[in-house]
Amino acid sequence: MPHVPAHADLILQAPWIAPIEGPDRLLKDHAIVIAGTRIVDILPITEAGRRYKGGEIMRLDGHLLMPGFVNAHTHMAMHLFRGLADDLPLMTWLQEHIWPAESRVVSEQFVLDGSRLAAAEMIRSGTTCFADMYFFPDATAKVAAEAGLRANLFCPVLDFPSAMCSGPEDYLRAATQLAAKWEHEPLISVGIGPHAPYTVSDTPLARIAALAEELNLPVMIHLHETAAEVDSSLDTVGARPLDRIDRLNLLTKRLMAVHMTQLTDDEIARLAETGTHVIHCPESNLKLASGFCPVDQLLAAGVNVALGTDGAASNNDADMIGEMRTAALIAKGFTGRADALPADTVLAMATLNGARALGQGDRIGSLLPGKQADIIAIDLNRIETQPVYDPIAQVVYAAGRDQVTHMWVAGRCLMADRELLTLNASGILRDVAQWQETIRD
Ligand SMILES: CSC[C@H]1O[C@@H](n2cnc3c(O)ncnc32)[C@H](O)[C@@H]1O
Numbered sequence: 054m055p056h057v058p059a060h061a062d063l064i065l066q067a068p069w070i071a072p073i074e075g076p077d078r079l080l081k082d083h084a085i086v087i088a089g090t091r092i093v094d095i096l097p098i099t100e101a102g103r104r105y106k107g108g109e110i111m112r113l114d115g116h117l118l119m120p121g122f123v124n125a126h127t128h129m130a131m132h133l134f135r136g137l138a139d140d141l142p143l144m145t146w147l148q149e150h151i152w153p154a155e156s157r158v159v160s161e162q163f164v165l166d167g168s169r170l171a172a173a174e175m176i177r178s179g180t181t182c183f184a185d186m187y188f189f190p191d192a193t194a195k196v197a198a199e200a201g202l203r204a205n206l207f208c209p210v211l212d213f214p215s216a217m218c219s220g221p222e223d224y225l226r227a228a229t230q231l232a233a234k235w236e237h238e239p240l241i242s243v244g245i246g247p248h249a250p251y252t253v254s255d256t257p258l259a260r261i262a263a264l265a266e267e268l269n270l271p272v273m274i275h276l277h278e279t280a281a282e283v284d285s286s287l288d289t290v291g292a293r294p295l296d297r298i299d300r301l302n303l304l305t306k307r308l309m310a311v312h313m314t315q316l317t318d319d320e321i322a323r324l325a326e327t328g329t330h331v332i333h334c335p336e337s338n339l340k341l342a343s344g345f346c347p348v349d350q351l352l353a354a355g356v357n358v359a360l361g362t363d364g365a366a367s368n369n370d371a372d373m374i375g376e377m378r379t380a381a382l383i384a385k386g387f388t389g390r391a392d393a394l395p396a397d398t399v400l401a402m403a404t405l406n407g408a409r410a411l412g413q414g415d416r417i418g419s420l421l422p423g424k425q426a427d428i429i430a431i432d433l434n435r436i437e438t439q440p441v442y443d444p445i446a447q448v449v450y451a452a453g454r455d456q457v458t459h460m461w462v463a464g465r466c467l468m469a470d471r472e473l474l475t476l477n478a479s480g481i482l483r484d485v486a487q488w489q490e491t492i493r494d
Pocket residue numbers: 128147151152155186187188209210211248249275278337363364367
């Protein structure tokens with residue numbers, strides 16, 4: 054029987070592929086075969102030509118192909134506050150600078166324009182999927198859909214009113230409506246985002262736990278960000294925030310606990326037992342002098358730890374390659390052990406662990422047949438990353454985000470040879486310049 058080649062829409066050929074999951078750490082001279090939104094096969098380049106026909110064949114000499122980054126915690130629209138208030142500790146930064154600025158300028162248009170700036174930066178640095186917590190999440194969802202990015206919008210909940218909602222019940226209604234509106238859009242998912250234990254009281258927190266269960270939604274909260282947060286909770290409610298969150302039924306595998314710089318051994322064990330996900334934001338924690346998340350201990354205890362940049366007002370970028378390097382280096386400094394957080398582990402945190410935290414580990418976060426084709430190409434054939442003994446270590450310890458040359462999300466190309474294909478860079482820059490005037494005034 055003659056062999057009939059199967060159909061492919063796109064075949065990507067490269068000297069190295071890092072699948073992140075599966076039997077192989079690294080595949081040499083392989084091709085990724087894509088049909089529709091999915092990866093259908095990964096096989097030696099020589100075989101791919103015989104077994105698949107049709108579509109485009111792209112040869113990426115000198116490149117590493119890997120899954121796109123999953124930025125597991127950010128505030129997209131805060132890109133418009135980048136550089137507004139630097140070198141301050143968390144509470145001074147929030148209470149005296151960011152919250153006053155937000156109360157003056159945040160609107161749906163602000164979120165549209167800020168999210169577009171963030172989306173463009175994300176595409177240019179290899180992030181294919183992000184988890185966002187901010188006001189007017191519907192506007193960020195629209196931008197993600199326009200950009201072609203995969204997005205998880207965590208509808209905020211606070212005790213306080215904002216331009217978006219009048220109070221906790223109103224935020225919860227908005228979350229329910231948002232989930233219904235985007236239910237059938239494959240690239241957009243919705244969650245609930247109680248801001249922090251110090252801004253959301255017991256009644257709405259318990260309502261969030263019940264609603265998340267009822268609608269099958271993930272929950273994201275800033276938790277144990279600083280020692281002062283824990284001390285103040287002990288003073289005011291007589292419990293550590295994590296104990297309070299647990300008492301209100303929120304400590305479950307739905308929860309993405311962001312920051313977590315203050316943890317006892319018992320708390321680490323409790324996180325592992327409950328399947329709670331921890332989102333590590335090392336650069337924001339360093340810049341706001343918030344503390345150090347004990348990532349090494351969490352991973353050893355079996356906790357899923359993912360990586361996020363936090364917003365550009367506290368980072369000040371959305372660069373996941375930079376975030377990986379910072380995470381790897383501080384883990385070594387913090388533990389005094391050079392083998393803490395090796396390159397492969399930090400790369401998994403920036404991809405597959407983020408997908409798992411979002412409940413999407415079976416669809417994205419690694420390159421396996423059947424998974425969505427969310428792929429980036431990184432050019433290692435540059436002065437800065439030569440010679441290449443190990444492409445994975447090279448990405449974590451030497452590469453810059455400008456070496457990301459191509460991106461596909463669900464098989465669609467969003468950037469080719471560093472050209473943005475879905476967003477208008479000059480229009481974004483024009484809008485940002487106008488916002489800078491308004492915010493400065
Ligand atoms: C309710 S929308 C999100 C809310 O969070 C604020 N925010 C941004 N970064 C942080 C952080 O590291 N800790 C606590 N809160 C943060 C942001 O300004 C919005 O008000």
